[in-house]
Amino acid sequence: MPLINVIRGERIEPAPFNVRTPYLKVPLWLVLLLWTVRGVWRLVLVYLRFWYVTVPLTGLTYLYFRFGWWGPGLALGVPAAGLGLWAVVDWRSCRRWAWWPTLSRWRRFRYRRTWKPAMVTAGLAVSFDGNTILPVLKKVRVSGGTDVLTVRMVTGQIPDDFAKVSERLTHTFAALNCRVSPGSRPDLVVLTMRRGDPLTAVVEPLPVTGVPDFTALPIGLREDGSVYELRLYGTQILVVGATGAGKGSVVWSIVRALAGGISAGLVQLWAFDPKGGMELGAGERLFAKFACTDFKAMADLLELALKTAQDRAARLRGHTRQHVASVTDPLIVIVIDELAALTAYITERQLKDRIKAALGLLLTQGRAVGVHVIGCLQDPRKEVLPFRNLFPTRIGLRLAEEPEVDLVLGDGMRDRGALCDRIPMSLPGVGFVVLDGDPTPARVRFSYLDDDDIASLADTYAFDGARVVDGEWA
Ligand SMILES: Nc1ncnc2c1ncn2[C@@H]1O[C@H](COP(=O)(O)OP(=O)(O)O)[C@@H](O)[C@H]1O
Ligand SMILES: [Mg+2]
Incomplete structure (x- = not known):
């Protein structure tokens, strides 16, 4: 029979079932014991988690109780004195093996702290099935003024996703610049954060080696302080930069690196x-052929170079795939100070067509047979651009505008860190080297040869043979 609330006159529904919390009598000592165990367990976890702080502290405390202040004093003082001595005697190795690794740990700690918000705001966190997945910061390596971060991407991400937000990452991590490149495995991406600029000092001319190694010509310094070595074999080189950007220093650095080969007769430089x-x-006097006023002489020389390349190709076909320089068959390097002057500004139609045809063929056919072109370009205008793709190695110095960077260095190169438009006027000779097929531009400062350096280079390594200047024997 139903129950009725007599006051309200409503029917009372019976509860579906009765719930009564069961209670257990726990003695106070047990509660205290449990809390203590939990507290100790947490302490152990913290101790293990921060072992690099806690273990040394334990050691020092032990020494203090065992030997008084002498214990920890000696334990800290002797290694500190040793490190100090190491730093004074050989700072380079101390920096490499002690200072940078310590700094790396510290920086990794700093990056980890802001990692999550940084990834989320940059749009690199992926939400999937109600979970948010972040790229994982695997490693931080500090060297010179750069932090190199190795990051494991979330499945489905590609390095270009990071490249597109590199500017955001730069500001988030308070760096000057962030360069993105693929890692050693397909799931890794490498972010190179530049914090200071190791390239502010002018780079002195590098030592000249006897016979140059054409696969590794020393021409400048990289950000980590190592020497940048240019591969000349098998390539053509385009150097682009605004007026005063330091195109001259790139050319002279390469000439200097080749100088040992000039006097030995292994290299001939033809300069326009x-x-x-x-x-x-x-x-x-370093140049076997030199032309500066006579455009007809330049056209003749380009055709001569092309003929040489074609003869060599016919001779080498089937024997080898790469010409090897010798005194009878020297490496020919054609240096052109302003490419546009030959391909765009010449008014004489016929001459211009001859030059363009010879240059185009030379750029494609000369690479494997030891006929190379180093072309400088100030203004990347339309007429010159078709040639751009024929240069597998491109060097971008300071450029005036942002769109010019991808135009001359290749699509996507600015996103990957070749910020040529951001190079300040105060850093002539700083630029980015881009190699065909290599997605990572290298930031380099080229060595600077002043007038005296060039004069003494020309004295020491002058071309030993009959020279041709503007079409005349000199
Ligand atoms: N690698 C360098 N290091 C330091 N200063 C440089 C370097 N290259 C160029 N400069 C300075 O910049 C000036 C212009 O360089 P230059 O090579 O003539 O520029 P461009 O040929 O690109 O117009 C030089 O006179 C020199 O003072
Ligand atoms: Mg110049």
Whole structure:
């Protein structure tokens, strides 16, 4: 029979079932014991988690109780004195093996602290099935002014996802610049954060080696302080930069690296300086052929170079795939100070067509047979661009505008860190080297040869043979 609330006159529904919390009588000592065990367990965890702080502290405390202040004093003082001595005697190795690894740990700790918000705001966190998955910061390596972060991407991400937000990452981590490159495995990406600029000092001319190694010509310094070595074999080199960006220093650095081969007869430099000989004239005696005013002479020389390349190709076909320089068959390096002067500014139609045809063929056919071109370009205009793709190695110095970077260095290169438009006027000779097929631009400062350096180079390594200047025997 139903129950009725007599006051309200409503029917009372019976509860579906009765719940009564059971209670257990626990003695106070047990509660205290449990809490103590839990507290101790947490302490052990913290102790283990921060072992690199807690273990040394334990050791020092033990020494204190065992030997008084002498214990920890000696334990800290002797290694500190040793490190100090190491730093004074050989700072380079101390920096490499002690200072940078310590700094790496500290920086990793700092990056980890802001990692989550940084990834989320940069749009690199992936939400999936109600979970948020973050890229994992695997490793931080400090060297010179750069932090190199190795990051494991979330499944489905590619390095370009990081490249697109590199500017955001730069500011988030308070760096000057962030460069993105693929890691050693397909799931890794490497972020190179530049914190200071190791390239602010002018780079002195590098030592000249006897016979140059054409696969590794020393021409400047990288950000980590190592020497940048340019591979000349099998490539053509385009150097682009605004006026005063330091194109001259790239050319002279390469000439200097080749100088040992010039006097040995293994290398012939053919130099074109269409702006009247202002840039290359100072080292005229290094050049087997030199042209600065006569465009017809330049066209003749380009055709001669092309013929040489084709003869060599016919001779080498079937024997080898890479020409080896010798005194009878030297490496020919054609240096052109302003490419646009030959391909765009010449008014004489016929001459211009001859030059363009010869240059185009030379760029494609010369690479494997030891006929190389180093072309400088100030203004990446339309007429010159078709040639751009024929240069597998491109060097971008300071450029005036952002769009020019991808135009001359290749699509996506600015995103990958070749910020040529951000190089300040105060850093002439700083640039990015981009190699065909290598997604990572290298930031380099080229060595600077002043007039005296060039003069003494020309004295020591002058071309030993009959020279041709503007079509005349000199
Ligand atoms: N690698 C360098 N290091 C230091 N200073 C440089 C370097 N390259 C160029 N400079 C300075 O910049 C000036 C312009 O360089 P230059 O090579 O003539 O530029 P560009 O040929 O690109 O117009 C030089 O006179 C020199 O003072
Ligand atoms: Mg110049």
